[in-house]
Amino acid sequence: xxxxxxxxMLGAGRATELHMGAYDKVYGITVRRKWIFARREEQLLAAxxxxxxxxxxxxxxxxxxxxxxxxxxxxTPPYLHKEQIIRALNAGKHVICEKPLIGYFGRPEDKKxxxxxxxxxxxxxxxxxxxxxxxxxxxxxxxxxxAENFVYAPAIFKAAEIIKAKKSKIxxxxxxxxxxxxxxxxxxxxxxxxxxxxxxxxxHPLSAIxxxxxxxxxxxxxxxxxxxxxxxMARVTSTLTExxxxxxxxxxxxxxxxxxxxxEFSDRSRAVVIATDTLLGGSKNYVELYxxxxxxxxxxTLNNLMSTYLLDEDGMENVPLSEMLPSxxxxxxxxxxxxxxxxxxxxxQDFMEVVTNNRQPRSGFELAAETVKVIYAAYKNIVE
Numbered sequence: 001x002x003x004x005x006x007x008x009m010l011g012a013g014r015a016t017e018l019h020m021g022a023y024d025k026v027y028g029i030t031v032r033r034k035w036i037f038a039r040r041e042e043q044l045l046a047a048x049x050x051x052x053x054x055x056x057x058x059x060x061x062x063x064x065x066x067x068x069x070x071x072x073x074x075x076t077p078p079y080l081h082k083e084q085i086i087r088a089l090n091a092g093k094h095v096i097c098e099k100p101l102i103g104y105f106g107r108p109e110d111k112k113x114x115x116x117x118x119x120x121x122x123x124x125x126x127x128x129x130x131x132x133x134x135x136x137x138x139x140x141x142x143x144x145x146x147a148e149n150f151v152y153a154p155a156i157f158k159a160a161e162i163i164k165a166k167k168s169k170i171x172x173x174x175x176x177x178x179x180x181x182x183x184x185x186x187x188x189x190x191x192x193x194x195x196x197x198x199x200x201x202x203x204h205p206l207s208a209i210x211x212x213x214x215x216x217x218x219x220x221x222x223x224x225x226x227x228x229x230x231x232x233m234a235r236v237t238s239t240l241t242e243x244x245x246x247x248x249x250x251x252x253x254x255x256x257x258x259x260x261x262x263x264e265f266s267d268r269s270r271a272v273v274i275a276t277d278t279l280l281g282g283s284k285n286y287v288e289l290y291x292x293x294x295x296x297x298x299x300x301t302l303n304n305l306m307s308t309y310l311l312d313e314d315g316m317e318n319v320p321l322s323e324m325l326p327s328x329x330x331x332x333x334x335x336x337x338x339x340x341x342x343x344x345x346x347x348x349q350d351f352m353e354v355v356t357n358n359r360q361p362r363s364g365f366e367l368a369a370e371t372v373k374v375i376y377a378a379y380k381n382i383v384e
Contacts, residue, residue, distance in 0.1 A: 002029075002070075002355070002356040003028075003029060003030055003356065004029070004030040004031075004032055005029060005030070005031055005032065005070050005071060005352050005355045005356060006032040006034050006068050006069050006070045006071075007023075007031060007032065007033060007034065007035075007069070007070070007071050007072075007073050008034060008035040008036075008037065008063035008066070008069045008071070008072050008073070008093070009033070009035065009036040009037065009051075009053070009073045009075065010036075010037045010038075010060070010063075010072060010073065010074045010075060010076045010080075010084060011037070011038060011074070011075035011076040011077075012036060012038040012043045012044060012046070012047040013075065014183075015075035015098045015147075016036075016047065016051075016075040018149075018339070018344050019073060019075060019096075019147070019344070019348060020050075020051045021339050021344065022339055022344040022345045022347065022348035022349075023348055025339070025345045025348075025349070026348060026349055026352050027349070029352045029353070029356055031352060032054075032068075033051060033052055033053045033054065034053065034054050034055060034066065034068060034069060035053065035054070035055050035056070035057060035062065035063045035066065035069065036048060036051070036053040036055075036056055036057075037056075037057050037058070037059075037060055037062075037063055038056075038058070039058060040058075041056070041058060044056040044057075044058070060084070060087070064087060064088065064091040064093070065091075069093060070093065070094060070355055071093060071094040071095065071096060071351075071355055072084070072088040072093045072094070072095050072096070073096040074088075074095065074096060074097040074098060075098050076098075077186075077192065077193075078098075078099075078100050078101075078102065078103050078105075078193065078194050079103070079105040079191070079192060079193075079194065081097055081098075081100075081101060081102050082102050082129050082132070082133060085097055085133055085136070085144075086132065086133060086136045089133075089136045089137055089139070089140040089142055089144075090136060090139075090140065092140065092142065093142065094142045094143045094144075094145070094354075094355050095142065095143070095144050095145065096145045096147055096351055097144070097145070097146060097147060097368070098147045099146070099147060099148055099203045099204070099207070099368075099371070100194065100199050100203050100368075100371065100372060100375065101130075101133075101146065101365075101368040101369065101371070101372050102126060102129050102130065102133070102194070102372055103126065103193070103194020103195060103199060103372070103375075103376075104117070104121075104122035104125050104126055104190075104194055104195075104376070105190070105191050105192070105194055106190075106191045107125070112191070113189075113190060113191075113253060113254035114189075114190040114191040114254065115190035115253070115254025115255055116254060117190075119376070119379045119380040119382065120380050122376055122379060122380070123376040123377060123379070123380045126372055126373070126376045127373070130369045130372060130373070133365075133369075134365065134369070137365055143354050143355065143358070143360070143361065143364075144361075144364055144365040144368070145350075145351045145354060145361045145363065145364065146207075146361070146363045146364055146365065146367055146368035147347060147351075147363070148203075148204065148207040148208075148211075148347075148363045148367065148368070148371075149204070149342050149343035149344050149347050150204045150205065150207055150208040150285075150287070150300070150342075150343060151207060151208060151211045151343065151347075151362060151363040151367070152343030152344070152345075152346035152347040152350065152362065152363070153208075153298070153300050153341065153342055153343035153346075154340065154341065154343070154346070155287075155298035155299065155300060155341075156208050156211075156212070156287060156298050156343070157346070158298075159212060159287070159289060159296045159298055160211075160212055160215040162294060162296060163212065163215055163216050163219060163289075163291070163294075163296075164215055164216075164218070164219040166291075166293060166294065167219045167220050168216065168291040168292060168293055168294050169216065169220070169267075169269070169291055169292040169293075170212065170213060170216050170269055170289050170290070170291050171269050171270075171290050171291060171292060172269065172270050172271070172272075172289075172290040173209045173212065173213075173269075173270075173271040173272070173287065173288065173289050173290070174271065174272045174273075174274070174287070174288045175204075175205025175206065175208060175209050175271070175272075175273050175274070175286065175287040175288070176205055176273070176274040176275065176284060176285070176286055177201040177202060177204045177205055177274075177275055177283065177284065177285050178197075178201070178274065178275060178276040178277070178278070178279035178283070178284045179201065179276075179277065179279055179282070179283040179284070179323065179324045180247065180248050180249050180250070180277065180278070180279060180280050180324050180326070181248055181249030181250030181251070181257070181277040181324075182200065182249060182250070182277070183249065183324075187200065187250075187251075187255075188250070188251045188252040188253040188254075188255055189253050189254065189255070190253075190254045190255050193255065195255055195256070195375065195379060196233070196235075196252055196255030196256035196257060196259065196277075197250070197255070197256060197257055197258065197259055197275045197276060197277045198231075198233060198256060198259030198261070198273075198275045198375060198378065198379075199375050200275075201275045201277075202259055202261070202273050202274070202275030202375070203371055203375065204285065205273055205274075205275075205285070205286075205287055206261075206273045206371055206374060206375065207363075207367055207368075207371045208287050208298075209263075209271045209273065209287060210226070210367060210370055210371060210374070211363070211367055212287070212289065213265060213269075213271075214367070222267065223266070224265050224266055224267050224269075225265065225266045226263050226264070226265055226266075226370070226373075226374055226377075227264055227265065227266050228263075228264040229261055229262070229263055229264070229374055229377040229378050229381055230261070230262050230378075230381050231259065231260065231261040231262070231378035231379070231381055231382050232259070232260050232382065233256035233258065233259045233260075233378075233379070233382050234256055234257070234258045234259075235252045235255070235256055235257055235258075236257060236258050236278065237250050237251075237252065237257050237277065237278065238252065247280055247326060248277065248278060248280070249277070249324070250277035250278070252277070257276065257277040257278060258275075258276045258277070258278060259274070259275045259276070259378070260272065260273070260274050260275075261273045261374070261378040263374065280326070281302075281325070282301065282302050282322040282323060282324055282325045282332075282333070283301050283302070283322070283323045283324050284301065284302060285299075285300035285301045285342070286298060286299045286300065300341060300342050300343075301322070301323070301335065301338075301341075301342070302322065302333045303333060303336075303341065304333055305333075305336040306333065306334050306336050307331060307332070307333055308321065308328075308331070308332050308333075308334055309330065309331050309332075310328050310329055310330065310332075311329070312329070313327075313328050313329065316328050320334075320335070321334040321335065322334055322335050323335070347363070350362050350363075
């Protein structure tokens with residue numbers, strides 16, 4: 001059994017920050033931080049100083065050609081994922097990839113804005129891309145690890161433990177991730193994000209629900225698949241005046257800022273997934289399960305482990321309370337051990353054990369691909 005895993009990190013943004021915080025907590029395995037790749041040298045120098053990488057590069061080939069690198073951790077924007085995944089697998093590297101796995105970002109023949117392209121065309125193109133990645137994965141003999149932190153959140157994992165122990169039937173599931181928009185300047189452009197809030201944030205509760213239905217199916221010796229998806233998507237913030245818009249970060253150009261999808265499974269159960277960029281006061285992340293013999297509520301944020309009431313923000317400049325929180329005044333529910341509660345630490349620990357023990361991850365390619373299929377089925381089947 002290997003005791004050291006050498007990583008090559010792609011990207012130096014927020015996702016990298018979350019992953020690196022989790023690498024700090026890995027136990028029983030030494031993580032060697034050999035390479036970090038990004039497009040701007042100043043960004044790389046800052047990341048190297050902060051995270052302790054041995055080498056920086058703006059050339060991906062430097063990492064692919066290094067025989068000491070075991071795994072490529074892809075924390076780049078999703079429009080880069082497909083090429084980076086396939087090249088890593090072809091180079092004989094294990095792959096960790098942030099959500100979403102892939103999306104549709106436009107083809108040379110498309111007229112802009114990309115958001116106006118036929119969603120049927122997008123759906124079919126994504127299926128082709130998924131097939132291409134799957135074939136590269138099979139040829140490589142390597143492991144693919146889907147960095148969906150919701151699957152590794154303690155509340156979601158405990159829900160799975162209960163369902164498997166009781167062999168419960170999930171009759172209805174509901175999940176949501178909502179916030180006030182994204183800090184990314186390109187979050188409103190389909191060609192950069194592959195969609196709007198539903199792919200950017202709805203991915204999380206969707207993957208969790210799909211994974212929980214997989215756990216149910218395994219426990220009961222059944223096969224359960226998504227057989228139908230209907231959805232409603234809209235750009236509602238465009239109806240606001242500039243003054244009315246002042247508290248909401250969402251600036252959608254050709255993407256949705258509000259999305260709801262209803263999933264029908266082959267066992268006739270249903271699930272509702274909600275994602276919006278119109279929620280003030282922090283981020284809302286939960287999954288609820290209505291079973292034949294249980295009700296399970298999983299709250300990732302905002303939770304009530306701690307409450308604060310502040311009359312001013314003196315001295316609080318470097319004390320984070322919550323994601324996307326515009327003010328620390330008044331009552332708030334701060335994030336406590338956020339990297340644990342939202343699953344990042346368990347996620348990276350699992351991935352390092354996958355590499356050292358050559359076993360399957362809890363969250364792998366099948367879940368990543370199914371999530372993309374459902375997202376684009378939702379886009380394709382939007383209620384007019």
